[in-house]
Amino acid sequence: MYELGCFVAFILWLYRTVILLVAINSTAERNLRKVGMRHSWYTGSVVVMTYSAEYKHLLASVIKFAAIRLMFLVGIIFSWISVVWFFGSLIYLKGKDSxxxxxxxxxxxxxxxxxxxxxxLVTGLAKISGVDAPLEVLRNDMFENMRERGFNVSPMFSHLK
Known part of the structure; x- marks a missing residue:
């Protein structure tokens, strides 16, 4: 029975890794990065990103991703706990989104x-947040927010000003 749990946990880990790789190479990821957000490598949910050197170098990103996914691979030792955790989080996210x-x-x-x-992106984020303001104000607020998180937005968005 333990071996079956390990096998199921490994299959679910492999599935989650593939889904995460697809998500971080998707159109949604490119759109999110335009406003300083990304998919979390832990949960797959959208998180606010801070700018650091690790996002400049592909090798550093690959090593960090591999380390995080290997950490979850160790969870296979606790086979049925990781299977229950996977399905519990899946049900929670679907229920929350419905x-x-x-x-x-x-x-x-x-x-x-x-x-x-x-x-x-700025208009859509404002809509789902319930903020009603002119586009210029929303854009400037997003620029300021990104500057506070360390992004150099002036060269990236000089064509929008």
């Missing part, structure tokens, strides 16, 4: 399937 308003679901679809401009 009550989202239609405009939030529409923005998520656009985020995953279209290459959005910075203005489209």
């Amino acid at each position: 009550g989202a308003p239609a405009e939030v679901k529409e923005f998520r679809w656009k985020l995953r399937n279209r290459d959005l401009s910075f203005d489209d």
